Amino acid sequence: MWQYLAKRSTMALVTLVVIMLVSYLLLRLAPGDPTKSTFLGESSGADGLSAERGAFARNTALEKKLHLDKPVIVGFMLWLGNVVTSFDLGDSASVDKGRPVANLIMERLPVTVSLNIWAVAVIYLLAIPIGIHSALTKNKVLDQTVTFVLFLLYSLMSFWVALLLQATLCEGGRFPIFPLTGLQPETTWGKSIWQILLDTSMHYVLPVFCLSYAGFAGLSRYARAGMLEVIKQDYIRTAIAKGLPEHVVILKHALRNAMIILVTLFAGILPGLVSGSIIVEFIFNIPGMGTLSMEALGSRDIPLLMALFGFGGFLTLAGIMVSDFLYVLVDPRISFKAR
Numbered sequence: 001m002w003q004y005l006a007k008r009s010t011m012a013l014v015t016l017v018v019i020m021l022v023s024y025l026l027l028r029l030a031p032g033d034p035t036k037s038t039f040l041g042e043s044s045g046a047d048g049l050s051a052e053r054g055a056f057a058r059n060t061a062l063e064k065k066l067h068l069d070k071p072v073i074v075g076f077m078l079w080l081g082n083v084v085t086s087f088d089l090g091d092s093a094s095v096d097k098g099r100p101v102a103n104l105i106m107e108r109l110p111v112t113v114s115l116n117i118w119a120v121a122v123i124y125l126l127a128i129p130i131g132i133h134s135a136l137t138k139n140k141v142l143d144q145t146v147t148f149v150l151f152l153l154y155s156l157m158s159f160w161v162a163l164l165l166q167a168t169l170c171e172g173g174r175f176p177i178f179p180l181t182g183l184q185p186e187t188t189w190g191k192s193i194w195q196i197l198l199d200t201s202m203h204y205v206l207p208v209f210c211l212s213y214a215g216f217a218g219l220s221r222y223a224r225a226g227m228l229e230v231i232k233q234d235y236i237r238t239a240i241a242k243g244l245p246e247h248v249v250i251l252k253h254a255l256r257n258a259m260i261i262l263v264t265l266f267a268g269i270l271p272g273l274v275s276g277s278i279i280v281e282f283i284f285n286i287p288g289m290g291t292l293s294m295e296a297l298g299s300r301d302i303p304l305l306m307a308l309f310g311f312g313g314f315l316t317l318a319g320i321m322v323s324d325f326l327y328v329l330v331d332p333r334i335s336f337k338a339r
Contacts, residue, residue, distance in 0.1 A: 008324065012317040016310065017080070023309040024076045027302050028068070062093060066302055079306065090303030101307045104292065111183060111288035112281070116273045118204060119211040123269065127216040128262070131223020132250065138228065147221075154217040158276060162210045162283040169206065179203050181285035210280045211273055222265060226258035233257075256330060263326040267319040271312055 060069075067075035082088040089101040096104055130146060137143045167173050170180040179185075185199035230236065231254050239249045274289065281290030289308070296304040 008321055012321065015317060016313050019313040020080070020306065020310055021076055023313075024079065024306060025072055027300075027305060028072050028075070030300070066090075066093060068302075079303075089307045092301055092304050094299035094301045101303050104304065105289070105307060105311070108287060108289050108292045111286060112274065112277055112290065114183075115204070115207055115211060115277060115281075115286070115288065118208045119215070119273050120269060122208060122212040123215040123219055124262075126212075127219035128223050128255075130216070130220040131258075132227055132255065134220070134224040135227035135231065136250070150217040150220055153213050154221075156214070158210050158214065159279045159283060161213070162206070162280055165206050165210070166283070177202075178206050183207070183286055207280050207284050207286060211276055215269060215273070219262065219265060222261050223258065226261045227254060230254045230258045259330045260327070263323050263330055266326065267316070267323040269319065271316040271319065274312060274315060 063069050067078045070078070079090070082090065087102075089105075091097075092099050092101055092104055130150070134143045134146055165178075166180060169175050169177050171178075172180060179199075179202060183200070183203045185191075185196065185203070188196050188199075191199070227250075231250075236249060236254055239253055240246075277288060278290035278293050280286070281288045282294055285291075289311075292304070293308050295301075296308060
């Protein structure tokens with residue numbers, strides 16, 4: 001196992017470096033000058049000429065700080081060297097000028113992680129039972145109804161659903177049940193712990209739904225297809241012929257083999273949720289990684305964007321590695337030694 005882990009970790013590290021190199025190359029080739037956009041409009045003197053010179057001097061200093069005055073490969077190697085030797089991701093150039101990028105990410109990361117943990121839990125807790133039930137009631141009225149509803153959910157855009165829910169179910173809408181923005185109640189003064197938990201959970205309902213509805217709609221279809229493929233196998237018919245209860249055959253024998261496809265799809269859920277949270281967090285005004293990404297893209301904050309790209313690449317590679325380990329737990333025919 002350790003040899004396999006070392007090989008996959010080395011491959012993942014090389015892949016992550018390539019991802020960061022391509023990201024840096026695209027940022028350098030993108031039109032516009034992030035140093036000029038950062039200091040545009042600032043003045044350093046009484047007349048326009050001195051203001052222009054001051055802006056030019058400050059832009060030059062920022063350009064050197066971001067290594068934009070050097071070739072792309074040299075600038076990337078300097079950035080990578082700082083990350084490897086001192087774990088320094090640099091300072092924000094525009095979003096929160098002068099603050100370390102790592103601090104900005106650590107402030108926003110818990111918010112996005114909490115949202116995505118709930119979203120992943122909802123996706124799998126709903127997708128697996130729905131998929132099993134649809135497979136056992138194949139082509140019946142209930143299965144056809146569930147299939148129609150899930151395909152409808154899967155086809156809806158998350159930003160449209162979020163705006164629609166805000167207009168109908170949030171404060172100021174037709175049915176003001178949920179809070180409009182944020183993840184925390186405005187005040188906790190005079191409230192019990194249960195009231196605070198209830199108010200906080202009400203803030204989570206709509207963002208988590210917007211992040212998860214397409215995921216469990218799609219995943220449930222894969223779970224249904226996997227179960228239909230497994231229950232046709234000879235060993236399932238043999239187990240039923242031996243007189244085993246149906247729930248034992250389904251949950252113990254069929255589900256474990258049908259889980260392989262769900263484990264495969266897990267690799268793409270984590271980065272998909274993080275990228276999807278950009279829109280959801282922006283609409284619900286949630287101060288997480290999504291809104292931070294929007295701010296960084298709008299201001300061409302290269303150090304912050306590089307850190308965010310690295311975080312997204314790490315999540316993708318981590319999801320693939322977690323899927324590889326789950327394969328061994330789900331399918332006894334797969335072993336680390338064989339792989």
